[in-house]
Amino acid sequence: MFESEAALCAAFIAQLPKDWTAYPETAGFDILLVRGADGAQIGVEAKMTLNAKVLLQAVEGIYSGRGSEYPAPDFRAALVPSGAAGAELKTVASYLGVVVIAMTSEAEREAEEKAFAEKFGVSYRRAHVNDKPWFTPELPVIGHDWRRLWADHCPAERCKVPAYVPDVVAGASGPSQLSEWKIKAIKICIILERRGFVTIGDFKRVGIDRKRWFDMRWLAHTDDRGRYIAGRSALNLRAAHPVNYGQIEGDFEKWKPAEDELKAELKPRPALL
Structure with a gap:
């Protein structure tokens, strides 16, 4: 069937x-x-x-x-x-x-x-x-007697729902999940695409650790301390989540780095002795 x-x-x-x-x-x-x-x-x-x-x-x-x-x-x-x-x-x-x-x-x-x-x-x-x-049976409806079929387990806290409906196949073998980490990682990728580099402050504002990005060679250091560019094994989340990537990109104005914070961060740094 x-x-x-x-x-x-x-x-x-x-x-x-x-x-x-x-x-x-x-x-x-x-x-x-x-x-x-x-x-x-x-x-x-x-x-x-x-x-x-x-x-x-x-x-x-x-x-x-x-x-x-x-x-x-x-x-x-x-x-x-x-x-x-x-x-x-x-x-x-x-x-x-x-x-x-x-x-x-x-x-x-x-x-x-x-x-x-x-x-x-x-x-x-x-x-x-x-x-x-x-x-x-039908799904439980507010105002109807659904308790005869549907047992309410009354959790202390409901499951956390992603900000976007995952563009993945339900029931697939070894599925790719749209985790909270992936949403944050997609934001870093979008900033990198638009600006050409990302900063330490970008990781802090998005709320994601940058260490893994260097361990996996998704990012590379530059001569300008604190600025990073795409590495030789750049992370390609657009291919993994094309719909969600486009949705997050479309919301860029809502979550993008604040201009004043970015300007302060991009001021020339004194040379190291």
């Missing part, structure tokens, strides 16, 4: 209600869903079949005895293709506070609609198409 877990996640994300935003490969989950109205979160782990492994991944941190000390989502879910969850493990998942979301594939839906059309006629088929949800 789905070629891979990545295809399963993509189909699910495409059918999300408008009030929910999907953050792929975030906070240790294949997908972290965030509700716009109140910030409620659902941590989603995807598998091609419901098994013990995906349940362990979905509940990670809850029953360790220290789970309340760490940021976590309000709800937990396992995403599987329709028909890929046995009744026994679904019951176990319910006891663990994990909702099993069954996703219908395009091919399965078309085959079912064709069968309905042949049996009941085209008009019934059209009504069936409009009414049937792509996945079940």
